[in-house]
Amino acid sequence: MKKLLLGLFSICILFSCSKDKESSTQAETPFKTDQYPQKWQLVKMTGMVAGVPPSTGADMAWQEYYLLQSNGKFIKSREQENTTTTVKGSFKVVELSDGTYLELVHESENTLICNCSADLKEYLKINSEKELIATCWACDGPGQFYERIE
Missing domain, CATH: 1.20.5 (Single alpha-helices involved in coiled-coils or other helix-helix interfaces)
Structure with a gap:
């Protein structure tokens, strides 16, 4: 027994x-913090209107990517209507109450900042090692999904 x-x-x-x-x-x-540079390409956008399917590829309103560098700096580039806009800043991985995020701090005000406030910070939720999701759809912005391509 x-x-x-x-x-x-x-x-x-x-x-x-x-x-x-x-x-x-x-x-x-x-998120792989030991592999740089990392290029994250916008692959899908959704809107806030129910019943409208997501757009992908050339059907999206713009083409965009983030390039993360080993020194904690990032470049964000958007091509829209034959115009390319590029901005810079710094990033770090942060834990928030609902998950792990990339916190991006832009060097200056610009039209590419996707957030729900008036500051220079932007957050991308780390959904997996190959997917990031922008958080601005919480305030009626588009849903933006990024995949790691490099």
Whole structure:
């Protein structure tokens, strides 16, 4: 009887250790912070109107990418109506209450900042190691989805 209880107790300990390890792995950011440069291309846009399908590729209102560099700097470039606009700033990975984000701080005011406030910060939710999602759709901006291409 003692061996049976000891065996059951050992199994419980093993499973509880496995769960702790699994939950701590899930809390880690999927974002690769040791691989640069990283190019994130806008691949899909959605609007706030129900029933309107997302646009992709050449059907999007603009083409855009972020280039993240190992020194914590970024470049954001948008091509719209045959005009290319490029802006710069710095970035870092931050943990917020609902997940892991890239916090981008622009060097100056510009029309490419996608946020719900009047400051120079922009947030991209790290959805996976290959997908970022802009947060400005929370304030009626377009849903913007980026995939890592480099």
